[in-house]
Amino acid sequence: MKRREEMSLVERLYVWEIVKGLWITTGHLIRNLFVYLCGVIGIRLRKPWATIEYPNEGRPYAPRYRGRHRLTLNTDGSIRCTSCFLCATACPAKCIYIEAAEHDDAKIEKFPDRYEIDTLLCIYCGYCVEACPVDAIRMDTGIHPQIYPPDPRAFIEDKETLMMRSRLLEDRGPKALFDDHLTRMQEIEKHPFHGEY
Numbered sequence: 061m062k063r064r065e066e067m068s069l070v071e072r073l074y075v076w077e078i079v080k081g082l083w084i085t086t087g088h089l090i091r092n093l094f095v096y097l098c099g100v101i102g103i104r105l106r107k108p109w110a111t112i113e114y115p116n117e118g119r120p121y122a123p124r125y126r127g128r129h130r131l132t133l134n135t136d137g138s139i140r141c142t143s144c145f146l147c148a149t150a151c152p153a154k155c156i157y158i159e160a161a162e163h164d165d166a167k168i169e170k171f172p173d174r175y176e177i178d179t180l181l182c183i184y185c186g187y188c189v190e191a192c193p194v195d196a197i198r199m200d201t202g203i204h205p206q207i208y209p210p211d212p213r214a215f216i217e218d219k220e221t222l223m224m225r226s227r228l229l230e231d232r233g234p235k236a237l238f239d240d241h242l243t244r245m246q247e248i249e250k251h252p253f254h255g256e257y
């Protein structure tokens with residue numbers, strides 16, 4: 061940006077600058093209108109708008125996107141979490157609730173009998189993932205927060221839900237999870253908050 065004292069007389073009058081601005085804006089309008097009208101008659105030059113028609117279209121998230129949580133599993137399918145409470149301690153929103161219990165197997169000190177995340181309170185900062193010393197919680201699902209029916213208690217994701225997400229991710233991959241998510245969002249759009257999602 062030029063300082064006022066560096067401007068020429070024409071620039072200081074602003075009239076030419078306003079004309080230039082209108083010229084650029086009108087140019088974009090005409091170009092986008094032309095591309096759009098070509099699209100209407102079946103000639104697809106390029107997409108004339110930057111937005112996407114979500115949820116009919118989905119823009120895949122970057123690999124480092126922090127999405128929905130999941131609790132990771134051991135090779136035998138058991139929960140990896142050791143109930144150390146570090147994630148709950150690190151969580152700035154205080155939305156992780158854990159109840160530790162003794163394990164039947166003497167080699168395992170304890171496990172989470174109850175593990176819940178209140179996704180309405182969560183700010184998706186990822187601190188819980190960073191705090192975990194055993195890689196038991198991740199946010200690598202590539203899908204954004206689930207929308208549940210209007211009851212706020214439904215937004216609390218329990219241990220089974222978080223473990224099931226790991227199984228689904230392993231069985232079907234992130235693309236299938238993302239497609240399921242889009243389908244669910246389309247259903248919600250058609251029937252807002254009726255039935256189960």
Ligand code: SF4
Pocket residue numbers: 147150151152153154155156177181182183184185186187188189
């Ligand atoms: S992402 Fe952040 S706010 Fe959400 S549960 Fe983890 S630490 Fe808490």
Ligand code: SF4
Pocket residue numbers: 140141142143144145146147148158191192193194195196197
């Ligand atoms: S998820 Fe990780 S940090 Fe949280 S309680 Fe389990 S082992 Fe500890």
